[in-house]
Amino acid sequence: MRASVGDEVVVESGHVAGAVRRGTVVEVHHPDGTPPFLVEWAESGERTLVFPGPDTRIVPAERPAP
Template identity: 40%
Template sequence: MHAQPGDWLVVKGVRVDLPEQRGRIIAVGGSGGTPPFTVRWLADDRVSTVFPGPDAIVLTQPEITERDEQDRARLERFRALRRAGAAHGVRT
């Protein structure tokens, strides 16, 4: 795993009901951008040193922006389907 300051560390939730955790990488400790990473977590603004496990990925700013746009589009399609179902008397 390689990163540079400004990339995002995304750690998947270990259960379906736990959301992923996101943090901005503010420093890399290893040579060539390898861990450990110093990360500022989006949820609570805390800073920690992380040795990412297999449940983590590094995304660049353009990659995370694209992913967020895809998530928003998927949510909007879902909402449109719910509205269409409600308009036809389908209970959701």
């Protein structure tokens, strides 16, 4: 899994009708975009270091065409 600053992180719940967490990648620790990522969570504004699991997906940010 790879991400860039500005991408959205979505963590699905493992439970039916469970909460979905959404956040924005604010820092990537490796030049190739591999984890961990510093994520700012939308619901709390808290920033945490994320090591994505199988219930996590990255939604690329829209970037202008070159």
